[in-house]
Amino acid sequence: MANLVRTRERRETMATRVRVLAVIVGVCLAVVAGAYWVVQGVHGPEYRELADNNRLRRFPIRAPRGIVFDRDGRPLAENVPSYNLLLEPDTSINVDKSLDFAAAILDTEPQQLRELLVAHRRERPVEPALIAENLTLAQVARFELAALEHPEFEVDVQQLRLYRHREQTAHVLGYLAEAGPGDLATGSYKRGDLIGRRGVESQFEGALRGADGERVVVVDSRGRAVDEFRRNAPRAGTNLQLAIDLDLQQTAQRMLQDKVGAVVALDPRNGAILAMASAPSYDPNLFARRLRPDDWVRLQTDPLHPLQNRSVQNALSPGSTFKIVMGLAGLSEHVVTPDTRFFCPGSAVFYNRRFRCWKPEGHGSVDLRLAIKHSCDVYFYNVGQRLGIERIARYARLFGFGSITGVDVPGEKAGLVPDAAWSQRTRKGPWYPGETISVAIGQGPLLVTPLQMAVMMAAVANGGRRPTPHVAETGGPGRAMAQGIPDWAWRPVREGLQAVVDSGTGHASYVPGLEIGGKTGTVQVVAQHTRIKANQMAFEQRDHAWFVSFAPVDDPQLVVAVFIEHGGAGSQAAAPVAKGIYEEFLKKRPDLRAAPPT
Amino acid sequence: MRSSSRSGPISGLLRLPEEAATAGIGRLGNVRWSLLLVALMLAVVGAATVHSASAEMPVEYLGRQLAWVGAGLIVFLVVFSIDYQRLALLALPLYASGVALLVLVLFFGQVRGGARSWFGFGPLGVQPSEVAKLATAILLAQYLAGREGEYLRPREIFVAVGIVLLPMGLIVVEPDLGGALMFMPMLAAMVLVAGVRKRDLVVAAAAALVVAAIGWGFMHGYQRDRVLTFLNPQRDPLGAGYQVRQSKIAVGSGELAGRGYMQGTQSQLRFLPARHTDYIFAVLAEEWGFLGVAFVLLLFGSFLFGCAEVAARARDRLGMLLAVGFFATFAFHILYNTGMVVGLAPNSGIPLPFLSYGGSFMLFCFAAAGLVLGVDFRRYVNR
Numbered sequence: 001m002a003n004l005v006r007t008r009e010r011r012e013t014m015a016t017r018v019r020v021l022a023v024i025v026g027v028c029l030a031v032v033a034g035a036y037w038v039v040q041g042v043h044g045p046e047y048r049e050l051a052d053n054n055r056l057r058r059f060p061i062r063a064p065r066g067i068v069f070d071r072d073g074r075p076l077a078e079n080v081p082s083y084n085l086l087l088e089p090d091t092s093i094n095v096d097k098s099l100d101f102a103a104a105i106l107d108t109e110p111q112q113l114r115e116l117l118v119a120h121r122r123e124r125p126v127e128p129a130l131i132a133e134n135l136t137l138a139q140v141a142r143f144e145l146a147a148l149e150h151p152e153f154e155v156d157v158q159q160l161r162l163y164r165h166r167e168q169t170a171h172v173l174g175y176l177a178e179a180g181p182g183d184l185a186t187g188s189y190k191r192g193d194l195i196g197r198r199g200v201e202s203q204f205e206g207a208l209r210g211a212d213g214e215r216v217v218v219v220d221s222r223g224r225a226v227d228e229f230r231r232n233a234p235r236a237g238t239n240l241q242l243a244i245d246l247d248l249q250q251t252a253q254r255m256l257q258d259k260v261g262a263v264v265a266l267d268p269r270n271g272a273i274l275a276m277a278s279a280p281s282y283d284p285n286l287f288a289r290r291l292r293p294d295d296w297v298r299l300q301t302d303p304l305h306p307l308q309n310r311s312v313q314n315a316l317s318p319g320s321t322f323k324i325v326m327g328l329a330g331l332s333e334h335v336v337t338p339d340t341r342f343f344c345p346g347s348a349v350f351y352n353r354r355f356r357c358w359k360p361e362g363h364g365s366v367d368l369r370l371a372i373k374h375s376c377d378v379y380f381y382n383v384g385q386r387l388g389i390e391r392i393a394r395y396a397r398l399f400g401f402g403s404i405t406g407v408d409v410p411g412e413k414a415g416l417v418p419d420a421a422w423s424q425r426t427r428k429g430p431w432y433p434g435e436t437i438s439v440a441i442g443q444g445p446l447l448v449t450p451l452q453m454a455v456m457m458a459a460v461a462n463g464g465r466r467p468t469p470h471v472a473e474t475g476g477p478g479r480a481m482a483q484g485i486p487d488w489a490w491r492p493v494r495e496g497l498q499a500v501v502d503s504g505t506g507h508a509s510y511v512p513g514l515e516i517g518g519k520t521g522t523v524q525v526v527a528q529h530t531r532i533k534a535n536q537m538a539f540e541q542r543d544h545a546w547f548v549s550f551a552p553v554d555d556p557q558l559v560v561a562v563f564i565e566h567g568g569a570g571s572q573a574a575a576p577v578a579k580g581i582y583e584e585f586l587k588k589r590p591d592l593r594a595a596p597p598t
Numbered sequence: 599m600r601s602s603s604r605s606g607p608i609s610g611l612l613r614l615p616e617e618a619a620t621a622g623i624g625r626l627g628n629v630r631w632s633l634l635l636v637a638l639m640l641a642v643v644g645a646a647t648v649h650s651a652s653a654e655m656p657v658e659y660l661g662r663q664l665a666w667v668g669a670g671l672i673v674f675l676v677v678f679s680i681d682y683q684r685l686a687l688l689a690l691p692l693y694a695s696g697v698a699l700l701v702l703v704l705f706f707g708q709v710r711g712g713a714r715s716w717f718g719f720g721p722l723g724v725q726p727s728e729v730a731k732l733a734t735a736i737l738l739a740q741y742l743a744g745r746e747g748e749y750l751r752p753r754e755i756f757v758a759v760g761i762v763l764l765p766m767g768l769i770v771v772e773p774d775l776g777g778a779l780m781f782m783p784m785l786a787a788m789v790l791v792a793g794v795r796k797r798d799l800v801v802a803a804a805a806a807l808v809v810a811a812i813g814w815g816f817m818h819g820y821q822r823d824r825v826l827t828f829l830n831p832q833r834d835p836l837g838a839g840y841q842v843r844q845s846k847i848a849v850g851s852g853e854l855a856g857r858g859y860m861q862g863t864q865s866q867l868r869f870l871p872a873r874h875t876d877y878i879f880a881v882l883a884e885e886w887g888f889l890g891v892a893f894v895l896l897l898f899g900s901f902l903f904g905c906a907e908v909a910a911r912a913r914d915r916l917g918m919l920l921a922v923g924f925f926a927t928f929a930f931h932i933l934y935n936t937g938m939v940v941g942l943a944p945n946s947g948i949p950l951p952f953l954s955y956g957g958s959f960m961l962f963c964f965a966a967a968g969l970v971l972g973v974d975f976r977r978y979v980n981r
Contacts (some may be wrong), residue, residue, distance in 0.1 A: 010748065010793075015910040017791045018922055025929040026899065032933060033895050035940045039850045040888040047850020054847065055863045159847035165640070220654075221868040 057219050060190070063210030064159055066237035070246040071274070076169050077201070080270040081175055081549060082160035083140045085132035085153060091221075092152035101150060104141050106132050127192075128154060131232035155217065161194070161288045167281035168253040171309040172244055172273075172409070172471055174199025175284035197287070198309065200240065200471060202410050239475045243272035251584040252277035257393070261545075261564040262310035262450040264469075265581055268550060268559045271467030274583065276382060276451075278310040310563065312412040315447040319521030319570065320375045321546045322396075322442030324460060324493060326383050327368055329395035331489040335386035336471065339494035341365045344378035351434045358522070363488040372496025373504035375520060376489055377441050384440020389431055392439055398484060400466055401448050401458040407469040409557060415452055418445040441595035454561035457548045460497075461517075461556030463490050498553050501575075503591060506547060508575035511582045513593040518549030518578065520570030523551070542566040547574035551582060552592055558585050631977045633904040634674070636897050637967050641667045641960075643894060644878065644953030650860045651874040651881045652955075653868075659874050659955050666957045670964030677968030681976060685915055685969075687742040693737040693761070696730035697925040700768035713947075725958035727777045730765040732965055735784055735923040737761055742792040743916035749793040755802065758789055775821050776946035780927060787926030788919050791909075841877070844869045846941045849883040856887030874955040876947055879939045894953075898932045900923075905965055908974040917973035924966040 039047065068077035085102065092098040096110070099117070103110040113131050120129035120263075135143070140155050149152075161176045163169060171523035177197045179189035189195060193212075196205040213234030218227040254265040256279035265275040286295045299307055308314070330336040346362035347354050357363065357377040363370070371379035384392060396402060400416030416422075418439065423431040438444035448456075451469060459466040464485055497517030500506040507519040523544040550556045558579045567573030586593055645667065649660040685692075703726045708716040716723040738761050743756050762785040769778040794802070814822070848864035857863065862884035864870045873881050883891050902975075905928060909921035928951055935950040937943040949956055951963045 011915070014791050014793070014915070014918055018906055018909045018918065018925075021787060021791070021922070021926070022903060022910075025645075025902055025906075025925075025933070028929075029895060029899050029902070031890060032936050032940065033941065035937070035942055036849065036883065036891045038890055039940055040852055040891065041854060044850050044853030044888075047847050048853060050847045051851035051863050051869075054869050055867050056842075146793050152730075176858060218867070226867070257846065 035319065054221075055218050057217050059215045059217070061213035061232075062159055062216055063212050063234035064236045065161065065176075065210065066204075068206035068208070069239065069241045070244045070249070071242060071272075072246070073241070074246050076163070076242065076244070076246065077173050078162050078164065079364060080160040080162045082133065082158050083135040083137075084130055084156045084158055084488040085135060085143065086128040086156050087131050088128040088152045088154065089121070089268070090152075092150075094306050098150060098152050100300075101146070102131065102143075102153065103508060105139055106135075107133075123191075126470065130156075134160070134541075141250070154544055161285075162333055163284045165250065166283045166285060168250050168277075169244070169246075170199075170281045170284045171278040171311065172199055172242070172249070172276050173284060174201035174203075174410075175287040176201060177287045181368070194288075198307070198410060200242065200409070203408050204240055204472065208240060209236040211235040231381045243267075243274060243473050244276070244471055245274040245588070248275040248581060248584055249277065253279070253281065253579075253582055255420050255580040256564075257594045259564050259573075259577075260304055261308075261562070261567060261574075261577075262314060263563075263577060263581065264311050264451050264454040264468055264559075264561045265585075266454050266458060266467075266559050268326035268461040268467065268556045270351050271455075271458065271469040272473070273407070273469050273471045274558070276309075276311045276471065278308065280304050280306040282306040309409065309411060310565070312407060312409055312448045313412045313449070314565075315415040315449050315565070316544060316563070317444070317446055317523045318448045318453065319523040319544070319546050320377075320442055321453060321521035321548045321570075322439075322446065322448075323372060323375065323380050324497065324519050324548075325388075325395055325399055325401075326380050326392070326440055326458065327372060327493045327496065328460070328485055329387055329392060329491070331368070331385040332395070332485045333387060333391055336368065336383055337579070338368050341367050342371075342376075342379045342382045343474070346378075348378045348381055350381060350385055350437045351432075353434055368492050369496040369499060372493065372519065373499035375500075375505050380440045381437050384436050385433075387436075389419050389436045391438065392425045393417050395484075399459055401446075401451055405451055405455050405469050407451060408472050412451070413449055415449055416445060416447040444522065450561050450563040453546070453548050453563070454559050456594060457550050457559045457561060458556075460490070460493065461550035461559060463487070494553060497549075501549065505571040506549070506575045507581040508571055509547060509549060509582065511551075511579055511586065514551050514582055514586055515553040516549050516551040516582060517553045517580075517595060518575070520575060521546030522568075522570045525566065539566050542568050545570040547571075547578050549578050549582075551585075552594070557589070557592065602785075603700050604618060625975060625978060628978075629971055630904050630908055631971075633901060633908070633971055633974075634967060635902065636901045637964070638667075640894070640897050640901070640952035641670070641899075643882070644950075644955075647878050647882045647885075648874050648955045650862070651865055651870075653860055653879060654865075655874070662957075663955050663960075665791040666960040669957070670960050673961050674964040674968040674971075677965045678972045678975065680972065682736075682917060682920060682969060682972050683976075685736060686743075689733075689737040689740040692727075692733040695864065696726070696733035697765055697768065698729050699726035700765055702726070704768065704771060707772075713772040713777075714768070715772045715774050715777065723957065725777075727765070727769050727772075727774065728958040728962035730769075731781065731784070731927070731968075732962060734762060734765050734781060735920065735927070735966075736783065738788055739916055739919035740922055742788055742919050743914065747793075749795045750789065750798070752798055752801075755789060755794065758785065773818060773821075774947065775817070776948045780930065780948065783926040783930035788923050791922045792915070792919060841871050841945050842938075842941055844871065845877055845880045845939050848877075848880040849940055852884040852887040852890075854887050854889065856883075856885045856890055859885050861885060868967060874963070876935065876949055876954060877939060878954050879936055879950055883939065887915060895936070898951075902929050902932070905951070905970050911977060912973050913977040917977065921970050921973050924970050927966065928963075 011107055064079055070076055089095050099110040099113045103113055116131045143153050143155050147173050163173060174197055176194040179193045179195045183189045183195050198204040211234060213232045216229040217225040218229050219225050246339050248265055252265060252275040256263060257276055257278055261279055263275060263277040266273045282299055343365050344357055344363040346360045347356040363374050363376040366376050366379050396417045401415055404412045404414050420431040425427060435444050439446050447496055455466060455469055494517055498515060501510055501516040501518045505520040509516060509518055525543055526541050545564040547562045547570050550559045560581050562574040562577045564573045618979055645660060645663045648663045652659040703717060704714060707714045708718045710716050713726060738758060741761060742758060762781045766778045836867045845862060848870050862881060863879045864884050865873050870877055870880055905921060907924035909918050909925055912918040912921055931948060931951050934943050934948050938945060949959045
């Protein structure tokens, strides 16, 4: 019986243990239920979004960007199809094998593709990774053939921006680059969008861009589209016609080859910019390729700043070209008449300091025409002394110096027109009369851009109407200059300018059959006490060269402003560049060629 | 005192008076039939979910699953009708056959899911590990029921462990770590209920840790991956973490009320792997939401408590240990699988009882249910 009791007790003990086990299992089951509640009840919406991310793929439908044409309808910036390779690593069964497969077709190292993939995953973990651009059609075909075994690859057709004329139109057009953090912050750009930088691409971004569409498809776990969820059509960008004349533009850029500088050619009647060249230049097509950061670094660190548009972003002393403004100001203010003469012995003393003329032996007795023709410094020292800095500054501003021209090219600089107030404000000191003498020949603190120079020349060519320059074909007529320059004052100055080209310092720009008025300028970079030839000096110590001009003198239709950085004398370095452009212009406008002298 | 199964006259004295009153007549009415009802409800839910899960598959699994459920019912009836005490007499030969099958499968079996674990008969297949599990449970219960002491002696624990370790080892070799692991809860629960000294328990736990550490050294690369991925799911989201992540997304996206039957995007668009077998519960969670999950978990809970109740009121140690063994096996399958689907446990090939598609395991579950209800049915038998 004792055994029986013991057995029964044992059975009860065991039953208790079973119940304890059951309670433990029950608690575990409750914990599991709790976990489902957390995942489904609490975080459900997040997981539902993840599920939608799984099944919905958004493909932007890129709006074709507006094509940019020159004035004759020749395309300058257009779109060509480019085949890019995208990799969706989630779809890949074995990423290493996928990369090996792709590397064999692309003829590259798997490791290189892996680095691109890793970099992409870090930045944009959910999007397919761009691992190759510009596939050949043969490569595209091989990826398409392997689509069943390698569904993780997708060949994506993108419209690639093509700048057919590469370096020749770089500064006018600008380029496209991937939208940066600042652009993304505006909310109108997504990661991976391209945005216009510099030039027309930037200025007319809103019109050129259009609006991207979107295709949302339902995909299965292999990435195969099983259904279309939604589609929004894109809106194409607006095409843009420029005032630029491709032939003149190419000529201008060619004339600047191996030089550092800028050329602006515009129609003085309406401000239409026919050519805007800057050297050294760059190939804007490089930026459309997204996988080449080394080119960007190289362009950024180039000491000659090829990205800079020197036509509008370089502000420098105008040198002797400023004598045009000085002559007109002197006449208008009646400090000289067209026949007033000054004697040039090679130098003159003002305010107890000797100022040299560029010609040591002197020009002798010169009136305004001769002073312009030979660019006599002493004549204009005298004009400058009689005018004083305030009146000089007023006339300089009248011609547009010291403020932006309003051109539709981004990044324009205003330059500087100094006066006493400027001196007090910026230098915290008085304006010295001796500085006025320097400014009279375009030296000193006065700074102008090549485009401002062209606009000034357009005003001179027009008899005072100063146009607003523009590269897009939308400019209006120039504004009339209200105050100031009497009609009779233009003629002697223009005669002087024509003499410059016919037989003066600008003769290197002489084109038979075309009457050109122009003015050279040479800007000293370092003070020279002994005169040595330009080619014997270090590049960065050589003078800057200017040449500004218009033609035909009687019915001006083209203004050409040339600036050559460290080119030496304006007569030798800048004037021949203008000559090349006038010759090209005459080819297009043979009607402007004057009848040969009989 | 020996186990009652061996000494009929004495065992009659063991019966409690109130039980004696109902003995013999109307016994079928006192069996906990709700256990079978719940199992069938689960099987119906499972078949419906398998239908949804295989909608996008080349094979429609609904018909096969229903056939397996039907076969399971027959197996249930056969096992239910066999007296477990008679079965226990055959424990050793059954066990030997199970082990022999496990050895044979290593040489003649088919490889499925990376493990050589199947005997194929045309389109059908049998997993000998499920047969071995049944046989092992019977031998283990029979052996432990025969121990006399209040607590098991260390030597007896060693024998119990040995009984389980032999088939386990053979399954590990296949290699099917998850399948082998399913022997452990049975062993632990039976030994615990049979009685272990605290001191021995501590030593056993320590020994288990050491074995686990050594086992880690013998693990296959993918098995280690699974464990490491479980510990840190971000470790390899594209590789071993894929299943876990997709499963969790499926479960979570079901939210409260579910996406609707056959409407789960994770299942229907094939993001969810093994969705008709090991991850069937993720399909259910996605399409029926937390309400469906709670309903099925309640069914499982009532099933498990039914098993525990049968064990607690079993007539003898053998019946009690048998029922406890299967209770623990079911509990572990259910907890591990549902936990794995929601990301609480590492990915492993452990199916969900009555829901997951799969013939052998379905038959095992019905056989186990038959054994458990057979124990309940015979709690009043006077022999």
